[in-house]
Amino acid sequence: MNWVDMIITILMIYFVYKGSKLGLISSVFRMISFFFSAYLASRYHSFIYEFIINNRFLYGIFEKATGFILNLILQSRINESSDSLLRLMSGGMVKPVISLASIIIIFVLANMLLKTVLGIISLLFRIPILKSLNKAGGMIFGFLQGFIIVYFFNMVFQKFAAFIPDSRLGEGIDSSLILAYLQNIDLIDLFLNFSNKKFI
Secondary structure, three states: OOHHHHHHHHHHHHHHHHHHHHHHHHHHHHHHHHHHHHHHHHHHHHHHHHHHHOOHHHHHHHHHHHHHHHHHHHHHHOOHHHHHHHHHHHHHHHHHHHHHHHHHHHHHHHHHHHHHHHHHHHHHOOOHHHHHHHHHHHHHHHHHHHHHHHHHHHHHHHHHHHHOOOOHHHHHHHOOHHHHHHOOOOHHHHHHHHHHHHHO
């Protein structure tokens, strides 16, 4: 076992521990809430965007805030003759900033709502038997989550290691027992085969 294997082992222990603390319900629900919040934000942020754009007071706040931030960032690089350029840049940046803020607002609100729902559901799993099952399920989920993350990181780092085989990173990846085992597993192919068997 080399230093890469030790890092992977510590990472896996962390995910298993985190899963046991959160429990299966919280672990799964947090993952679902993240993607669902991101989906809602991407789909419905335009409503918040239009509301801010059409509200002079709110638009003015964003306009002043954007100008202030740009001024702080660029002040050391511009002179007085460039003030008009700064105002032009500020005007062009307002709408993208509002769009980003709209996405963040929807994401945060959706996440808060889903966490409230999670809190209510979690009350049901304080019953001793369900609590034990929830904890054990969380450990399994944590292990799978860690395994998938390590697997895909391995796919990326193997590409880098091929270019620098004599480096410490290249040698560490090449001599890793865990990564050598992962190279024999095609997770994507297994998932596709499972999906075909289940739905066909």
